[in-house]
Amino acid sequence: MLAQILLVQCDERPNEALLEKLQQSLQYELHTYHLEHAFDALERVEPDLVLFNFALTRDTDFSFLSSLKQSTSPLYLPFIVIANAFDEVVQQNALYAGADDFLVPPFSSALLFAKLETHLRTRHLSQRLIEKKENLAWYQERLRHEHLIVRNMFNNALSRNLQDCQQVETLLLPLSSFNGDLYLLAKGPLGSIYLLLGDFTGHGLPAAIGTLPTSQTFFAMAKRGAPIGQIAHEINQQLHKLLPENMFLCATLMELSASGNRVSWWSGGMPPALVIDADDSISQELTPQHLPLGILPPQDFEAGITMTRLEEGARVMLFTDGVIEMGIGQGKPLDYEDFYQICQQSRWNMAEIKQRLALEVMQRGINDDLSVMLLHCVPTGYAPRSTEEKLPSLPFEIRVHLTPNDIRHVDPVAQLLRGLSQLEGFPHFKARLYTALSEAYNNALDHGLLRLSSELKDTPDGFEQYYEERNRRLSSLHSGAIDITLSYQPPHRYLRVAVKDTGPGFAAQTQFTQRSTYSFGRGLLLIKELANNIRWFDQGRGIEFDFPLFDDEQVAPTNHQPVLP
Template identity: 50%
Template sequence: MLQQGLRDQLLAFGIDPHRVENIEQLATLLHPDSAQVILLPEASIPDYLQFRESTPEPVNSNPPHVVVLLTEATKLDQEMLPTEVIDVWCLPMPDVALKLRVQGVAEHHQLIEAAKEQKKNLGLQLERSRQEQKIVRNIFTNAFSRALENDPHIDTLLLPLSTYNGDLFLAAKGGTGSLYLLLGDFTGHGLPAAIGTIPASQTFFAMAERARPVSQIAREINRQLNLLLPEDMFCCALIVELSANGDRLNWWSGGMPPALVIHPDGETLDYLSPQHLPLGILSDGEFESGITSTRVAINSQLLMYTDGTIELGTSEQNALGVDGFTQCCKQLDWKMPAIRAFIEEELTKREAHDDLSVVMLHCSETGFAHPDPGDERSPLPFEMCVNIGPNEARTLDPVSTIIRSVCTLEGLAKFRPSLYTALSEAYNNALEHGLLNMSSAPKQSTEGFENYYMERSKRLARLQRGQIDIELRYKPQEALIAVKVRDSGKGFRFDDETQPLSQEHAFGRGLHLIRELTRDLRWSENGRCIEFNFPLGT
């Protein structure tokens, strides 16, 4: 019989005790969630151990707490005790002592129950987290499902610092046979940085499929990120279009390390240095979408990388740096497998603090273009004249509207990127240097670049008079589109009709780009009119 008050005291603490009288009781008492505390007389210990060994423990079993009862001060070997024994009581004992022992069992029981509840809650949270991670992975997988994979022109090394990559690499076939690439680096790393890759990727794929110019792709991604991202987040990016025949790169770079163009003989031919602020910082009105067009020899290579590569070893005051990385790549003959092995070895010596991406593009014919009866150009000549005043310049994108109309004609859609680039450069020159009377010289520095576009926005908002006239004449017999862009500005002096004075400071790289894409470039009307022929060769 239990010491007087023992059972009542246990019940008072919310514990229902069960005393083992015989072996038959154990099957019931040891069932999960049955007894809370078992009071086990010393004589029943061998039977208890035998029963526990012969009976498989149920799945998710919660064995009760066992208190061994002694009737006298017996020497008890601890190895004989079941593992679930939490206390040994020698009865009878003073009521005060018994009360304290009962209280100890109750506290132990409460701790165990609290731990079980916490474990249950943690399990639910873990399962919830797994489901959320699964959903996020599916979203990213679907977002990048249109990416071009296993293309022979592209070799990559993409090493995220955590599960989610804040670096972004995308490749897509253009609608006119060109190959589009985007290498981006969002602020930070991990999931917060990776969030911005979703809208950027969807915009990139949609516009590449429609063969939109690099400048339009950069502008639209910037608009999306500027609207969606917090103020302290942005995306350094290099957007490249490799022409269908593989001999031209049209590119836009904002905040990225300089990419390298490597000639087939292994010598560095050119650097694609950043010329803009990263995507997502400027509003659409402030954004500068101008691109650069670089001719490359067939079988040249373009090496692109994010700053995580050149910042390897920063914490050890031994960063790889642009020069160190370039020198190592040159020693490895610009071979991507060797570069990959070099980076992986460096990661064993230098600590990485950011996502790391290296991309090598092999410049050759893409092989995407194929004969299409719809490529036959329209035999019908046409002319178009558009007059743009201050209000249209502030509120519309005239060049996009013009190009969209022109490229609805048979066989002209494939010229959309280059024609857009040439015409937009001529239009922007007329607007900025003609109507707004600005110089490109301040854009040579980062601070001057930002100030330039702030001033541009202010002048455009105040503009009350002036006009830009754009004329296009499609000449199918000569396989060209004759373009004339005239502004009502002050003009400038020039040596002859093909060479304006101080063109480098007045027009920046825009004039060079027009020369690359067109022929028969000429100036007239005291520098207020630029004319060129855009060839429609195959």
């Protein structure tokens, strides 16, 4: 496309020499107008460059040139003044009024075209710059609009968090607009409190991608009173399907019983949670026992939980690694000991902890999202009125025989619980029954059929090695079986559970008493907490126990020591 040149003259007689030079070029389309029509010419021609050709003196009023320049768009439009003679004062006045260049005859066609090309090139660059600026403004507005939509989605998702919960105090300090840390709180149907504190890989919007599926799953399953292990399993399945390989969620999921004297928890990849007794001393560290959520495929996921009994007045503190990594970018990280000291000096008062951490943030700076949560383990006040659940009046017995192919492709515990949940009164006990039954089943599978040693977990990389070996042995399992029997005999308010495998067996009494102090012995400890009359049989190949069918706080195990036949 030819460049549009506007020649503005103040004399009726045109400059023949100038016209001849311009008409020699085939790159320009020339439009000639008298000065009095200059403003109209700008609108009609929409020139790429304007030439002014008139006799100038020191008395020339350049206001017209200034007005004409101001009427143009922000796009650079070069004004070149061609004077009749050189005069430095006249040249200065013209440039100050809005001219971009100044030419005095005689000059060659080569010089004229060089000047024109230089200014047209500058105009082209100005045009590209404005286009990029407009595109950037459009993308910024689009991004702002999309961020607004995403923020509304997040706010709506997180608005389901339990509000005004006196048991929980928090400090949530995101590094950017979107928080890569995740805090969820919900009330269970039986008065318990469910909570999740997590930390997605990275920070900002990419790290917050998993917030929606995680929160939707958490709230839906907490509303149904699902066990913590099942919630962790379902969230892991969602994130494993959704997130890229390099992203995952370090998280602690916890359920505080309605009485406030027990927490059931699952933790993967998080800093250890702290149990603080009434005298402000740290009595336990709840060390994570699993890989973060979203790493393992569903068939390899380990949903085992830990149950911890708490003294009256106890508290549990959870925090993300953004706390202990505060200042790491400046080479001055706030490590575990520093954080513990801050909390102890504050006597675990959350208001004081917030103030002290705010000072640390000012001095050290933060490199990641930072979250702290303090759970007061007292009665929740959400428990429904205590009424004895009505149970089925007919006795029943369920027997399940699982072959290697069944074990690889079926979750028998989940299917059994779905069936039992249809029976009158049984939904009330679903979470605790799931925990006890799944621990008995996993113990039979891992240590009975697969012959895995829990001592594998007692190393820094032990859990990952354990799951890899478990997956390998399960894939090559071709013989053996697991039998599950559930029997109910009214009017007794218990469900008798028996789980037996065809493995080599073991010295059950020794296994229970010696290993129960280690983290990998938590399965048997959980059964011990939840059931009565625990009994090993068939040389340690089977375990049988009575699961009580009455209110959680009425559970009073009558025989915690396993009985050998």
